[in-house]
Amino acid sequence: MTALALPTGEVDTSHGPILYLEGVSVSFDGFKALNNLSLYIDEGELRCLIGPNGAGKTTLMDVITGKTRPDNGSVFFGQTIDLLKLDEPAIAAAGIGRKFQKPSVFEKLSVFENLELALATNKGVWPTLFAKLTSIQRERIDEVLLTIGLIESRWQQAGDLSHGQKQWLEIGMLLMQEPKVMLIDEPVAGMTHQEIERTAQLLLSLQGERSVIVVEHDMEFVRSIAKRVTVLHEGSVLTEGTMDEVQNDPRVIQVYLGD
Amino acid sequence: MFKQFYEHDKAAFWLLTLIGGIVFLIPTANIIFPEESPFHVSAYSISIIGKYLTFALLGLSLDLVWGYCGILALGQGAFFALGGYAIGMYLMRQIGTRGVYGNADLPDFMVFLNWQELPWYWYGFNHFWFALLMIVLVPGLLAYVFGWLAFRSRVTGVYLSIITQALTYALLLAFFRNEMGFGGNNGLTDFKELLGFNIQSSAVRACLLIASGLALMLAFVVSKWVINSKLGRVITAIRDQEARVRFIGYRVELFKLWIFVFAAVLAGIAGALYVPQVGIINPSEFSPLNSLEIVIWVAIGGRGTLYGGIIGAVLVN
Ligand SMILES: Nc1ncnc2c1ncn2[C@@H]1O[C@H](COP(=O)(O)OP(=O)(O)O)[C@@H](O)[C@H]1O
Ligand SMILES: [Mg+2]
Numbered sequence: 146m147t148a149l150a151l152p153t154g155e156v157d158t159s160h161g162p163i164l165y166l167e168g169v170s171v172s173f174d175g176f177k178a179l180n181n182l183s184l185y186i187d188e189g190e191l192r193c194l195i196g197p198n199g200a201g202k203t204t205l206m207d208v209i210t211g212k213t214r215p216d217n218g219s220v221f222f223g224q225t226i227d228l229l230k231l232d233e234p235a236i237a238a239a240g241i242g243r244k245f246q247k248p249s250v251f252e253k254l255s256v257f258e259n260l261e262l263a264l265a266t267n268k269g270v271w272p273t274l275f276a277k278l279t280s281i282q283r284e285r286i287d288e289v290l291l292t293i294g295l296i297e298s299r300w301q302q303a304g305d306l307s308h309g310q311k312q313w314l315e316i317g318m319l320l321m322q323e324p325k326v327m328l329i330d331e332p333v334a335g336m337t338h339q340e341i342e343r344t345a346q347l348l349l350s351l352q353g354e355r356s357v358i359v360v361e362h363d364m365e366f367v368r369s370i371a372k373r374v375t376v377l378h379e380g381s382v383l384t385e386g387t388m389d390e391v392q393n394d395p396r397v398i399q400v401y402l403g404d
Numbered sequence: 405m406f407k408q409f410y411e412h413d414k415a416a417f418w419l420l421t422l423i424g425g426i427v428f429l430i431p432t433a434n435i436i437f438p439e440e441s442p443f444h445v446s447a448y449s450i451s452i453i454g455k456y457l458t459f460a461l462l463g464l465s466l467d468l469v470w471g472y473c474g475i476l477a478l479g480q481g482a483f484f485a486l487g488g489y490a491i492g493m494y495l496m497r498q499i500g501t502r503g504v505y506g507n508a509d510l511p512d513f514m515v516f517l518n519w520q521e522l523p524w525y526w527y528g529f530n531h532f533w534f535a536l537l538m539i540v541l542v543p544g545l546l547a548y549v550f551g552w553l554a555f556r557s558r559v560t561g562v563y564l565s566i567i568t569q570a571l572t573y574a575l576l577l578a579f580f581r582n583e584m585g586f587g588g589n590n591g592l593t594d595f596k597e598l599l600g601f602n603i604q605s606s607a608v609r610a611c612l613l614i615a616s617g618l619a620l621m622l623a624f625v626v627s628k629w630v631i632n633s634k635l636g637r638v639i640t641a642i643r644d645q646e647a648r649v650r651f652i653g654y655r656v657e658l659f660k661l662w663i664f665v666f667a668a669v670l671a672g673i674a675g676a677l678y679v680p681q682v683g684i685i686n687p688s689e690f691s692p693l694n695s696l697e698i699v700i701w702v703a704i705g706g707r708g709t710l711y712g713g714i715i716g717a718v719l720v721n
Contacts, residue, residue: 210651237653249648251641258637268653270662276634322652 156223169218180380191352196377242324248311252304263318293317308335427617431610454613458678463713465670471708474643479568483543485689487672488679492592494535543672551664555657576690591686
């Protein structure tokens with residue numbers, strides 16, 4: 146649990162995928178939230194994950210980020226980094242960032258301070274005590290504030306933001322971390338139509354330089370961003386393909402109608 | 405500079421001015437007004453006020469861990485008592501041959517127990533510098549070991565509160581035992597001199613009050629700086645969303661440990677300033693109730709404000 150050594154150097158993606166999940170199972174009191182699940186995410190790809198409530202999407206993110214330990218299976222970041230040997234901060238430092246389903250920004254801190262804490266830098270205790278923002282880092286924060294449309298609210302307490310703005314701030318915090326893989330759980334819940342469109346644009350602009358996994362219920366939104374879609378059902382992958390393929394798959398139709 | 409500071413943080417400015425005023429005026433009033441004057445402050449009152457200043461420092465220390473980091477530590481009194489014992493041991497060694505048994509090598513209670521030689525852990529306490537080191541080191545080290553075990557295993561909330569109570573209770577029982585070599589039930593008392601000066605004299609009492617006031621001011625300023633640093637914001641974030649802080653890459657347990665140890669050191673210093681002013685340290689200072697009382701001070705004065713612990717400590721007392 147307390148692997149203190151942070152993985153250093155580059156993530157080895159020489160074989161294509163940046164994230165490997167193989168035969169992963171998680172059970173809660175006998176109930177299988179994930180059941181022998183395998184999933185591969187390529188470097189730079191934008192993958193959408195859909196599936197009915199309780200399919201195990203959030204649990205999957207919990208496993209990748211070290212919050213939940215699987216009973217079985219392996220989870221690798223690139224060819225060499227075994228994520229099951231690392232704890233949450235080490236996984237974050239290795240380059241995997243996460244936006245939670247329920248917005249969990251630091252409500253007592255300002256928008257600016259939320260981004261400052263997320264900023265990719267040395268996060269040891271003493272360096273943090275003596276940390277001073279460089280002008281480059283300030284510019285980086287301003288840039289992200291602009292991207293997430295919160296430049297006017299930079300000194301506002303994060304707790305005072307609207308639900309949609311909190312979602313954006315979460316995404317902004319994710320950007321500040323400059324991760325190689327972004328896990329984004331239900332980004333558009335509670336957003337207005339316009340906000341949803343802007344979120345779609347933002348996520349589309351990210352693919353290529355980083356891998357993004359998006360979990361979302363809003364089918365219209367998924368359709369607007371997805372190249373590849375993975376459908377989860379009862380803790381396993383039901384099918385994978387383009388949005389059209391997936392939507393016309395009779396098993397998928399049955400799962401959604403039966404839901 | 406003063407103006408800038410005043411405008412930046414009025415509450416802190418007034419608090420520091422108030423403490424500074426006490427530090428300057430009380431000893432002055434003791435010296436310049438004759439005893440029959442209504443403005444005269446007796447040596448006894450000096451010690452009482454000095455004592456409150458040490459409580460204020462103790463309150464401040466708990467506000468750091470509880471108010472800012474959300475760790476409801478119910479054993480802050482233990483670090484205070486350990487700091488007190490450290491200075492108490494020095495003061496015992498200063499008694500020399502003036503004890504009841506006139507034994508230069510052993511404190512009275514050890515002679516009474518028929519001990520032949522000084523236990524090893526009393527070595528060095530005849531030096532003031534060594535005592536100063538221990539005042540910081542002993543509470544700091546205990547907090548480090550205890551905190552490392554607790555925070556690494558992610559003990560939080562009410563469980564952490566309970567084990568901190570258990571810690572101070574265990575120390576209470578241990579220090580009660582005569583065989584431990586800390587004076588048992590009676591503790592350490594009958595002090596004569598501090599750095600060669602009569603500990604009962606007005607001058608020494610005034611110096612202790614000044615030292616307590618300055619320690620409080622310094623601790624306040626340093627704490628303020630810590631809280632305003634990025635580390636301060638991480639600590640606050642841990643209080644509000646502990647899990648989230650881990651996912652952005654901070655080792656929560658190390659941050660908790662840092663603030664816990666820092667606060668324990670402040671509490672130890674408070675204890676060391678307290679003991680010479682009240683003239684005694686005994687195991688009752690480890691009483692779990694004492695630690696609960698500190699929480700009440702902070703709750704009354706206002707959590708997460710820094711001055712809350714200070715004001716609460718003075719108000720309640
Ligand atoms: N910590 C937990 N304890 C018990 N059951 C859980 C826990 N987390 C998730 N589950 C269960 O696992 C299943 C999958 O949950 P989740 O991954 O949140 O689904 P999704 O995000 O796809 O809606 C659900 O039935 C949920 O009740
Ligand atoms: Mg979910």
